[in-house]
Amino acid sequence: MFRLLFILLLVSQTLDPKAEWEKRLDPDTKGEPAYAFVGENPALPRVLLIGDSISVGYTPGVRKLLEGKANVLRIPVNGGPTSRGVKFLGDWLGAGKWDVIHFNWGLHDIKRMKGGKMDITAEWQVGREQYEKNLDALAQKLKSTGAKLIWASTTPVPEGAGGRIKGDEVIVNRIAEKVMKKHGVEINDLYACVLPHLEKYQRPRNVHFTDEGSAFLAQRVAAEIERALAK
Numbered sequence: 001m002f003r004l005l006f007i008l009l010l011v012s013q014t015l016d017p018k019a020e021w022e023k024r025l026d027p028d029t030k031g032e033p034a035y036a037f038v039g040e041n042p043a044l045p046r047v048l049l050i051g052d053s054i055s056v057g058y059t060p061g062v063r064k065l066l067e068g069k070a071n072v073l074r075i076p077v078n079g080g081p082t083s084r085g086v087k088f089l090g091d092w093l094g095a096g097k098w099d100v101i102h103f104n105w106g107l108h109d110i111k112r113m114k115g116g117k118m119d120i121t122a123e124w125q126v127g128r129e130q131y132e133k134n135l136d137a138l139a140q141k142l143k144s145t146g147a148k149l150i151w152a153s154t155t156p157v158p159e160g161a162g163g164r165i166k167g168d169e170v171i172v173n174r175i176a177e178k179v180m181k182k183h184g185v186e187i188n189d190l191y192a193c194v195l196p197h198l199e200k201y202q203r204p205r206n207v208h209f210t211d212e213g214s215a216f217l218a219q220r221v222a223a224e225i226e227r228a229l230a231k
Helices: 002-014 017-024 053-065 082-093 128-143 168-183 190-201 211-230
Strands: 046-050 071-074 100-103 148-152 186-188
Touching: 046 053, 046 082, 046 211, 053 071, 053 211, 082 128, 100 128, 100 211, 128 148, 128 168, 148 168, 148 211, 168 186, 168 190, 186 211, 190 211
Parallel strands: 046 071, 046 100, 100 148, 148 186
Antiparallel strands: none
């Protein structure tokens, strides 16, 4: 009897989506709104957000704006550079069907590191040629899901942002635009969208945004997703 109860307990834990989701989270992300478990409504389309901490910032706002219109989920980690995406994208996609995938890699690729520390005299973490190669492979993998794809351009790098040089994001966006056009992927130009409002929305000498800035980006992201869902 006790053995049967133990087996049933294990089965129930395995079938508990919330418990499974929480197992995938890093300890330091638990409690962050962006990583909250999403109980899906099977009648609604499924949306996946892939990206770094910029996407972490706008995830809660996108969910709120699309409440009742879509199940908005995100990957269980910071998306990091394209090299991390190449390694883990299959795990992030899982076995379920996605209707829309909104994705970005860039700010971590252009981060300059030396000896484990940020250093603007170093090269990009992922070189230009490798970034293009990685992004091409990621776009192909994402296309195979059958989802409507939306690429988010990399947001601006201000002067003095640790480990990054202003203007590198422009270069990485040009590379990404080339790859996305090749694969017929829609581009959500978050760079151009927020560029005129950096003084209001971006933190000083920092690639990250204030809460108001994240809410501003969320409006643009949600609008693009809703447009894709309507097609």
